[in-house]
Amino acid sequence: MNHRGTRVLRLDALARVEGEAALHLRVEGDTVVETRLRIYEPPRFFEAFLTGRGHTEPPDITARICGICPVAYQMSACQAIENASGVTVDGPLAELRRLLYCGEWIESHTLHIYLLHAPDFLGRADVVELARDQRAAVERGLRLKQAGNAIVQQLGGRPIHPVNVRIGGFYRTPSPDELRPLAERLRQARDDALETVRWVAAFDFPDAVCDHDLFALRHPGRYAVDIGTPVVMAAADHGRAPHPIPLTDFEQHVREEQVPHSTALTATLDGRRYLTGPLARYAINGQWLHPVAAEVAGEAGLGDPATGAICDNPFRSIVVRAIEVVQAVEEALRIIDGYEPPPRPAVDVPPRRGVGVGATEAPRGLLYHRYALTEDGTLTEARIVPPTAQNQTAIEEDVRRAVQARLDRPGPAADDEELTRLCERAIRNHDPCISCSAHFLDVTVERS
Amino acid sequence: MVIGVGNPLRGDDGVGPAAVEAMRGRVPDGTVLAVSDGEPARMLDLWRGADTVVVVEALRARPSRPGELHTLTAADAAARTAGTASTHALGLGECLALAEALDQLPPSLVVHAMEVADVELGARLSEAVRSALPGLVDRVAASVRQAYERNHER
Numbered sequence: 001m002n003h004r005g006t007r008v009l010r011l012d013a014l015a016r017v018e019g020e021a022a023l024h025l026r027v028e029g030d031t032v033v034e035t036r037l038r039i040y041e042p043p044r045f046f047e048a049f050l051t052g053r054g055h056t057e058p059p060d061i062t063a064r065i066c067g068i069c070p071v072a073y074q075m076s077a078c079q080a081i082e083n084a085s086g087v088t089v090d091g092p093l094a095e096l097r098r099l100l101y102c103g104e105w106i107e108s109h110t111l112h113i114y115l116l117h118a119p120d121f122l123g124r125a126d127v128v129e130l131a132r133d134q135r136a137a138v139e140r141g142l143r144l145k146q147a148g149n150a151i152v153q154q155l156g157g158r159p160i161h162p163v164n165v166r167i168g169g170f171y172r173t174p175s176p177d178e179l180r181p182l183a184e185r186l187r188q189a190r191d192d193a194l195e196t197v198r199w200v201a202a203f204d205f206p207d208a209v210c211d212h213d214l215f216a217l218r219h220p221g222r223y224a225v226d227i228g229t230p231v232v233m234a235a236a237d238h239g240r241a242p243h244p245i246p247l248t249d250f251e252q253h254v255r256e257e258q259v260p261h262s263t264a265l266t267a268t269l270d271g272r273r274y275l276t277g278p279l280a281r282y283a284i285n286g287q288w289l290h291p292v293a294a295e296v297a298g299e300a301g302l303g304d305p306a307t308g309a310i311c312d313n314p315f316r317s318i319v320v321r322a323i324e325v326v327q328a329v330e331e332a333l334r335i336i337d338g339y340e341p342p343p344r345p346a347v348d349v350p351p352r353r354g355v356g357v358g359a360t361e362a363p364r365g366l367l368y369h370r371y372a373l374t375e376d377g378t379l380t381e382a383r384i385v386p387p388t389a390q391n392q393t394a395i396e397e398d399v400r401r402a403v404q405a406r407l408d409r410p411g412p413a414a415d416d417e418e419l420t421r422l423c424e425r426a427i428r429n430h431d432p433c434i435s436c437s438a439h440f441l442d443v444t445v446e447r448s
Numbered sequence: 449m450v451i452g453v454g455n456p457l458r459g460d461d462g463v464g465p466a467a468v469e470a471m472r473g474r475v476p477d478g479t480v481l482a483v484s485d486g487e488p489a490r491m492l493d494l495w496r497g498a499d500t501v502v503v504v505e506a507l508r509a510r511p512s513r514p515g516e517l518h519t520l521t522a523a524d525a526a527a528r529t530a531g532t533a534s535t536h537a538l539g540l541g542e543c544l545a546l547a548e549a550l551d552q553l554p555p556s557l558v559v560h561a562m563e564v565a566d567v568e569l570g571a572r573l574s575e576a577v578r579s580a581l582p583g584l585v586d587r588v589a590a591s592v593r594q595a596y597e598r599n600h601e602r
Contacts, residue, residue, distance in 0.1 A: 045569045064457050067485045111489065127488075128542060131549035139550060145489040159494075160485045 023399065023423055026446045030407045035400045035423075037392055039432070043384040055081050055351050055377035056167055058369070062384065063161045066433055068111065071104035071152065072362030073369075073384075074165045075226055080369040081167045084356025085349045092342040093169040096155060098226045099335040100165070101360070102328040103151025105225065106189070108363035109321040109328075110148060112431045113196065114141030117318050120425050121203040137199060140192050144325070147189035151332060154182055169346030176339055183336045186329055193329045194296055197322040201300035205315045208402065211235040212273050212394040214280035214310075217361050218242065223285045223327055226360050232269060233283055240308070242284055247357045250368055254385060267390040275394040276365030276387050277430060278320040283310035289323070290330040297323045314398055314429040321431075324363075351377025362387055364431050388433040395430050402426040449498040450479065450588060453486040453505045453540060459571030460514070460564030463581070464504040466573060467560075470585045476596050488543040492552050500556040500595035502588055505540050507561035514565035515580030517587060522548070522557045556595065560587045 026034035046065050050058060058077035063070035075097060082089060089097070114137070115127045124130040131138040149159060154174060156162020164171050213235050217228030230250065231242035245253050256267045268274070286305020289297065294305065300319050303309025311320055353375040359368045365387030372381040402422055406414050414422075452468030454461040465483045472481060480498070484490055486505075495501045503525075507518060520528075526544040540559070547553045562584050565574040573581070 049570065064455075067455065067487070107489075111487070115488065126542065128545040128549055131546055135550060138546075142489045142492060142550075146493050149490060149493060159490055160483075 023427075024446070025399075025403065025419065025423065026448075027403075027407070028448050032400050032404045032407065035396045035403070037396050037399070037427070039388065039392065043386050043389075047382045047384055050371075050379050050382035053379050055084070055349075055371070055373050055379060058371065058379070058382070059165050059167060060161075060163070062369070063165070065384075065386075067160060068108050068433070069104055069362045069364070069367075070161050071101055071156070071165075072360060072367050074162065075101060075360045076358045076362075076367045076369040076384075077371075078165070078167050079358025079360065080356040080371050081358075081373075082349055082356065083358055084354045084371055084373050085167075085352045086354075087168065087347060087349045089169060089347055092340055093173075093345075093347070094226070095335050095339070096170065096173060096342070099332055100152060100155040100162070101226050102332040102335070103148045103155065105328040105363050106148030106193075106325055106332075107145055107152060108148075108431075109325045110141055110145040110196070112363075113200065113318055113321055113325075114138060114145070117321075117428055117431075118200065118203075120428060121200075121205075121318070140195060144189055144192040144196065147185050147192075147329075150185055151182055154178065166346055168349040169342070169344075171345060173342055173345045175341060179336045179339055183333060186333050186336070190292075190326070190329050190333070193322070193326045194292075197296045197300050197319065197326060200318045200322050203318070205313060206402075208313050208315055208398070208405075210275065210279070210312055210314050210394065210398055210401075212275035212397070213269060214242070214283050215269055215274050215276045215366060215390070216280040216284040217359060217366060218244070218284050221288060223288045223290075223331075224281060224361050225328075225331070228359075228361075230359060230366060231284060232274070233280070234272075247359055247368075250357065250359070250385075251370070251383070254368075254390065256385065256389065266392050267385065268393065269390075273393045273397060274390070275430075276390050278317050278324055278363075278365075279311055279314065280365065281324070281361060282320045286310070290327055290334075292330055293323050293326040296326055314426070317429050317431075321363075351375065364388060364433055365391060386433060391430050391432060395427055395432065398429065399423050399426045449482065449495060449500070450475070450502045450504065450592060451482045451484050451491070451494060453484050453491075453503060455485065457570060459566045459568050460574050460577045461506050461567045462573060463506050463562050463564060463577050463584070466581060467504045467584050467588055470581065471588060471592075474585075474589060475592055479592055479596075486540055486543060488546050491543050492547055492550075495554050495557075496552075498554050499599070500591075501554040501558075502591045502595075503540065503557065503559045504584065504588055505559055505561045506564040506567070509563045512565060513563050514574060514576035516563045517580065517584055518559075518561045518563070519587060520559040520561060522553055522559070525559045525561075558591055560584060560591070 022038040024036040059074040062073040062077045065073050119130050153159045157164030214233040217224035218231040219228035230245045233242035254267050355372045357370045368385040370383040452464035454464035456462035456465050468481050522544050528541045
């Protein structure tokens with residue numbers, strides 16, 4: 001390698017960065033007075049990019065916002081456009097969409113659990129170090145993730161940025177014979193997924209409590225993935241019936257503000273700090289888990305979601321993610337076993353003047369899209385509210401509490417490096433759509 | 449197998465996929481051309497069973513000389529991990545280090561990388577990268593040719 005003097009060469013994924021993060025922490029004496037997370041997010045760029053495009057284009061364009069959850073963007077986009085056109089996609093096409101989405105949940109959660117989150121709990125710098133002494137576990141994680149990849153590749157037409165998705169359904173739908181090998185793979189994945197729950201449940205979890213309002217889609221009878229009405233479970237009501245917010249009123253309740261330190265917008269729900277994602281979904285939808293997932297949740301010590309048990313320790317979100325992987329595998333198997341090919345790969349979605357809204361549960365949380373169309377289908381406005389922007393305030397509060405708890409502990413004071421690691425962990429608990437590499441955060445600690 | 453790693457929507461990061469695109473029609477039968485986001489589980493899945501893998505990737509340097517080409521072994525590349533880069537995915541360095549730890553590196557792997565200038569969202573390839581692209585494609589083609597000749601000597 002020719003260094004020619006002192007040039008630093010880095011082969012990294014900077015260019016595949018879905019966002020970049022910096023955290024500013026201000027400590028006065030031994031009190032944390034400010035935590036400011038600065039996130040760069042691409043959705044704003046895409047909103048501008050979509051204006052003037054045709055109504056068939058959002059699924060393909062928004063799929064490129066995030067390399068980890070393209071399906072989430074496609075599904076929310078399809079829903080919003082179909083809503084504007086007054087079209088409902090149901091039956092086998094809706095089931096296929098849900099199957100595709102399950103593939104993405106398996107992929108995304110498994111990537112986070114094994115490659116990014118588990119090393120935190122096992123005192124390893126990163127997954128490479130983990131692979132050297134827990135090889136079987138890392139191999140299991142890769143195998144499980146690849147089962148999710150296989151679903152996305154089969155239905156999406158290719159492994160990244162699925163091209164087979166369109167408004168109204170798909171360009172091509174699979175034959176039952178084509179889905180059969182997936183089912184075989186998923187039966188192996190079921191064992192791997194159950195093993196994953198047992199593996200992570202045995203980790204050592206720091207004490208922490210989050211008391212954010214919880215926000216997730218709800219569709220009685222099924223664990224929400226691709227459909228549902230947004231509901232809020234206020235922090236004081238944890239475990240009690242949540243109240244619905246019609247999707248058409250979403251933007252009156254979820255207010256996004258541009259904060260000076262970030263290009264991301266910071267969201268509040270009815271003026272309050274709130275959280276979306278696995279912990280919220282589990283609290284709101286836990287009673288509808290597949291029996292196998294519910295049973296293993298009990299084994300993992302999460303309590304019985306059917307009786308209103310919730311998980312409020314953000315560090316234990318890794319356990320909830322693992323249970324959601326079991327849920328996604330069981331759902332995928334159920335869909336494949338009952339699959340009857342639809343009569344046509346897609347229904348017509350004619351353009352129509354109007355506004356459409358859509359929301360689905362991306363692995364990281366609720367993802368909202370709104371589009372305004374002219375009568376020929378030209379987009380005059382696009383609005384995308386991703387889960388990471390919604391969770392920013394909650395993440396900052398979690399970071400504040402984690403750092404404060406450390407400062408309050410007797411014994412030697414924490415240096416900046418220790419605080420940085422701690423902040424990274426508090427952020428990584430929420431799997432935000434930003435840096436997930438082992439040490440991603442540029443932390444400035446200002447002490448006075 | 450040739451794998452172009454990168455995101456064509458992020459300016460010069462699209463150099464790997466662009467090189468693979470330029471290879472179409474220029475490779476012997478039996479060569480697989482693929483584009484990837486570089487995510488490790490996908491990469492390991494992609495090259496399973498391949499005997500020779502050529503990875504084409506963007507590389508950042510400080511100070512930077514956009515358009516400059518580098519050819520790295522798997523070990524070279526694995527040593528160049530992101531460190532403090534902020535990413536929603538792991539880089540090629542981590543990917544290769546992980547593959548090595550799991551004994552899942554292909555028997556032969558080479559990385560052809562180009563130093564890039566601009567990875568802004570939505571930008572096209574910069575002038576420096578565009579004009580250096582033929583040189584990168586030639587290197588990739590030479591690697592494919594060598595692998596092909598090796599296989600045919602057996």
